[in-house]
Every structure is written in structure tokens, then in C-alpha cells.
Amino acid sequence: MRMPRMNHFRLLICVAALAACASADADDASPFTEGQQALLGIWVPDAAPRDLLTASGDAPPLTAEASRLYAERRQRLAGGDAAFDPTTWCAGPGMPRILTMQYPLEIRGDADRIVFIHAWYRWFRTVDMGPGTVDPPLPLAMGFPVGHWDQDTLVIRTVGLSDTTVMDASGLPHSEQLTLTERLHVLPDGRLEDRITIEDPENYTQPWETVLTFHRDTAARVADDVCPDRMAAGEPAEQLPGGRAGSSPAQLVATRAAAVATNPGAGTRRLAGIWEPKTFGIMVPEAPLSAAGQDIVTRNAAAMQAGRIMQTAWVSCRPGAVSTMTMPREKIVILESADEVTMLFEMPRMVRRIRMNASHPENLQPNYVGDSIGRWEGNTLVVDTLGFNGYAELDARGQPTSPQLHTVERFTPSADGSSIDIETTIEDPEYYTQPFTINRSWNKSEARHPFEFDCMENPREEDFENAYYVRERYQPICMRVAGEGMELSKMVCLRPE
Amino acid sequence: MRSAVRIGSVLPWIVLVCLSRAAIAHHSTAEFDYTRQVTIKGTVKEVQWTNPHSYIQLIVNGESGEMIQWSVEIGSPTLNINMGWRKDSVKVGDVVTINLSPARSGRPYGTLRVLTFADGRTLEGVAARIGAGPGSPPSGDRP
Numbered sequence: 001m002r003m004p005r006m007n008h009f010r011l012l013i014c015v016a017a018l019a020a021c022a023s024a025d026a027d028d029a030s031p032f033t034e035g036q037q038a039l040l041g042i043w044v045p046d047a048a049p050r051d052l053l054t055a056s057g058d059a060p061p062l063t064a065e066a067s068r069l070y071a072e073r074r075q076r077l078a079g080g081d082a083a084f085d086p087t088t089w090c091a092g093p094g095m096p097r098i099l100t101m102q103y104p105l106e107i108r109g110d111a112d113r114i115v116f117i118h119a120w121y122r123w124f125r126t127v128d129m130g131p132g133t134v135d136p137p138l139p140l141a142m143g144f145p146v147g148h149w150d151q152d153t154l155v156i157r158t159v160g161l162s163d164t165t166v167m168d169a170s171g172l173p174h175s176e177q178l179t180l181t182e183r184l185h186v187l188p189d190g191r192l193e194d195r196i197t198i199e200d201p202e203n204y205t206q207p208w209e210t211v212l213t214f215h216r217d218t219a220a221r222v223a224d225d226v227c228p229d230r231m232a233a234g235e236p237a238e239q240l241p242g243g244r245a246g247s248s249p250a251q252l253v254a255t256r257a258a259a260v261a262t263n264p265g266a267g268t269r270r271l272a273g274i275w276e277p278k279t280f281g282i283m284v285p286e287a288p289l290s291a292a293g294q295d296i297v298t299r300n301a302a303a304m305q306a307g308r309i310m311q312t313a314w315v316s317c318r319p320g321a322v323s324t325m326t327m328p329r330e331k332i333v334i335l336e337s338a339d340e341v342t343m344l345f346e347m348p349r350m351v352r353r354i355r356m357n358a359s360h361p362e363n364l365q366p367n368y369v370g371d372s373i374g375r376w377e378g379n380t381l382v383v384d385t386l387g388f389n390g391y392a393e394l395d396a397r398g399q400p401t402s403p404q405l406h407t408v409e410r411f412t413p414s415a416d417g418s419s420i421d422i423e424t425t426i427e428d429p430e431y432y433t434q435p436f437t438i439n440r441s442w443n444k445s446e447a448r449h450p451f452e453f454d455c456m457e458n459p460r461e462e463d464f465e466n467a468y469y470v471r472e473r474y475q476p477i478c479m480r481v482a483g484e485g486m487e488l489s490k491m492v493c494l495r496p497e
Numbered sequence: 498m499r500s501a502v503r504i505g506s507v508l509p510w511i512v513l514v515c516l517s518r519a520a521i522a523h524h525s526t527a528e529f530d531y532t533r534q535v536t537i538k539g540t541v542k543e544v545q546w547t548n549p550h551s552y553i554q555l556i557v558n559g560e561s562g563e564m565i566q567w568s569v570e571i572g573s574p575t576l577n578i579n580m581g582w583r584k585d586s587v588k589v590g591d592v593v594t595i596n597l598s599p600a601r602s603g604r605p606y607g608t609l610r611v612l613t614f615a616d617g618r619t620l621e622g623v624a625a626r627i628g629a630g631p632g633s634p635p636s637g638d639r640p
Contacts, residue, residue: 138578164546164547307601451574451575452548453549454549457549458547458550458551460550460568462600462602462606483566488543488554489554
């Protein structure tokens, strides 16, 4: 089942890149002008401002009440307490906070949507490029962005933003009345400018504008990032510019080998769109467990029989890509380009990058999402994934996986484009006696946006009482404890000694 | 998915069968005793409209006059929206009566069955649907 690996890896990269370019060149159906196309790709913040200022460098025009709240937060920050910012416990930064973080972002898109994929803990936002406005049914950290092109400028209006986030690391407040209007374009010097108009009458006396800029960096990658693991390793939830040493975001392990070619091809858009799982499977009864696998499942079952709460990778907010195969939930956004099929999962929140017509690197860096390569066989997208880290369970019984896990998914869209059937073959000789196959299917969604699943937002201490950790790694990093008496409950993070 | 991973007895299986796919979120069903119901009345201190679960912190007068803080799990934002809730459906300071299934731990903690406002309006929690029989939303297929 394993795909053959090539010895001449660099040659492969060139071939893959050339193939991607040739494919893109052959396809003149790009929805983008050359100027619009210039926005796509990976960008690195020029600065990660702790304090958002107006475009002219002034303090934002806070109302009196917001000013008091902000002063209180700044005082707390000076004392080392940044707990008003949910990113400190790996919860969603929201907008525009995520743009102020020192992490690369990648812009991909097609005619229907533009997607921002951030290098911080699998967050992404999906900009719907359709007409009209949206009526948000609930507030989200990333809100409900709707965009259009004004020549080569991408204009995005975002409403429905949750007030549980802050505007920047200094705690600049906002309410759910916040409306963001962004104008993104590439400056003559090649940098990306995001000029943001901020309207929030609850907190600001008038609309104000701030400007964030980004540059290209060929070394930058937008790879899988799992915030709780970084915190468990004693690193901060957010790498601050000029901060302590550690794995800087730009040095995150690159699993993408091919050159970035973001030009979508008309002929490749067979899966693009928003989908919803037709069925929700929580069990994989087909799995032929080996003795070692059965031992683990038996142990898990005994713990559950004893009334203990089982903590798996999914529950501990570190789901692996195999969970998107066995237990997909909620909406899935798919983008297709000549070089990549990008799958963005709402729940579990995850970004899967499938490099088309490529090969696995010789030295795979094991991680939660693995290394996925794809090819079309007729109307079926075949995705081969290796390089898992073994921290994932297949299902509700906690059926294990090992780094030997190898998956082959076959995505076949229906003739009318209303559904996708997915046949997944799972092979893991450490825990299963033979390869086995599961079947799932997704229906086309009418939604313009996915919702969000922010697994780390509210870990409650009650959830960890009497817990059974399938793996030691799944220990909690932070939890919300009930305050005493009339005090509000609060988040407490457990730093390693 | 905790609902899925904490399965260890027959009851949670029944729960899973009875709940819609939306109800099977992140959480345990074994954590609560769905065969029991407790009704408490108090003042809403805090509403955590959050993933993976939302909570109401309710201040209740105890039998000896002491103030007891209950944690009441009320679902998750997307689930509650699908059940007719809005983010501001319950506000800090509201006086409400809550019927819940209590935690097995015996702590002042439970999962919401029905919340009743002072004016008689009600909001249902997921637990209210448990054991409702054949009319319950099926698991698996999306509505």
C-alpha cells in the first residue's frame, strides 16, 4: 500500500512544481487578475503589534467606559496577568487579534471564497465572495466575513464577531457590534497591506482605521500547530516577537515540498465547496484489532466501566487527521488548485493539505495530520497519507493508532455534484492485523460559512475529575475553576515545573 | 466527542441513540445520572456561551441559608442555536428555575433538562430529549 519513495527528492520537487505550473498555465480559467493573484500565498507579519494604533499612530478613540476597562487590563498586563486574552490558554484569538500575532498566514482561494489559513493552532477564516450580506445566527471568533474584489483590492466586511476575544494583546476591547472592513492589496514594494476600518459604537466614539502589513518570506511555512503541546513543553501559547527562544513560527516543520501554485484550474474543481457529513460515525467496528490493539481497547473499556472519563486526543483538543476520516463532524470547506487540495474542517478544527501529484518526503516529520499526497484516478481523488505521530484514536472506544498508520482515501463526487462518497483504507500493522476499509459520505452544504469549534475555549475542571488519560500527552493544560462565593469563575493554566 | 469516548454502560448507549448528531458533541454522557432529576431555583451569576460546552453558573439559596453555586451545563453554542436558543436568551441576574440531571459526583453540577423563566417561558436542554422514545431525533443521519 505504501507509495514508492523517490531517491532524488529535489528533482521531484522541480518536476512537481513544473507540473503544477504547466497545469496552471494550461488553464486560463483563473478567477483572478494578475493583481488579485498577487495576494495569494504565504505572508509574514512585518510586526506583531501588542497595541493596535490608528493609521496615524494615535490611540484608538475609546469611549469613557471602554477606556476604563482597557486601563484595567493594561494594569493587569503590567502585573503579568494576560488572562483577559483567550489565546493565553490556546482558545481562539478571533479577529483582528489573530492578524496581530507573529505567525505566518496563507491566503488561498477560488471564485467563491477566499480562505486565510493561519499558522497558529489550526485557525482559518473563510471569506464568502457571494453577493449580499449575512445574518449571523451566533457570534464567532472569526465572524462571518463577506468579500468582493475592488479591482486588485480584496474588500472584506466582517460581522458576527464574538466579544469573548480582544482586539490585540494589550486587551483593546470590542463588543459584538464590531464591524471590520478590510481592504487588502499588494503595495508597490511587494508587501501586503491590510487596512482595517473598525466600527464598534459600544467601545469607540467613532470609526477608526489601523494598518497591518506583511511580507514574503520563502522560508515561512503554514504548518500544523497544536498550541496545547507547545504549552505542555513550557513554551508560551503565543510566540512573541523578540521573545524567548523556541521554535519560531517561521521555523515550524515544513511538510509541504512543492512550490506554492495557487492558481485554481477550472478542470480541477470537482470537490470545491462546503460540505457536511451525511452520517456521523463514532465507532469503527470493522477494525481487526491485533493483540496489542485489543489490550488497549480492553483497558479503555475497563476504565469506562469503572465510571472514569476517557480522555482521547480529540477530547484533549489534539485530534489527528484520522479523526476527520472516521469521525467527521460539521462543515468542511474544500479548495482546489493545481498543486493542492485544501480541506478545512470545522470539527475537529483542522487544516489538511493534500499535495497533488507529489511524493512523500524521504524524511517525514511525524505529526498529527501526516503528509498527504493526492492524484486523480478518473473522477476519484485518491489521497495517500503517511507520517502520523501515533497520537490519535480511531473512535469512541479509543482504538489506537501508531506512527505506522497509513491511510488511503478515495473521494468520489456524485454525478450531480451533490455529494461525495469517501472510502478510506486504514493500515496500521502495530494495532490491526490487516488493512480495513470504512465508508463515509458528505452532502453539499448550502451554508456560506462554517461555524467554529474552539475546543480549548472552556475546559472545565469538572471534565477532568475522575479522568482516564489514554495517553499521558492528553493531560489538560488549562482549566476553568469555579470561583469562590460570588467571584466569577476563572481559567487557570498548569505550567510545567 | 467525550460523549462517545466515555461509553461504558448501557445507558450512555441509549443516550447516544436518542440524541441527534448535534447533541453528540464533546462531552460525556456518563458524567450525569439521566435517571434522576433535580430542580433548583436561583439567580444567574454567569453565562459561559462557549465551546465545547456552555454553562450557567447559578446562585441558589441552600437549606441552611448558605449560597450555593451550581454549574449547569446547557449544551454548546451551535447545538443550542439549533434548539432555538440565542446568545442572550439567558442573562446575568435572571431568576430562573432549572430542572437538571445531576452529576454522578454529587457536586452541585448537572446538565440542563428544562429552564423556566419567571414569566413561565421555557428553554430545553439536550437532556430533556433523553429517553423521549421513538420520537427523538435519530442518531446518524442529519435532519
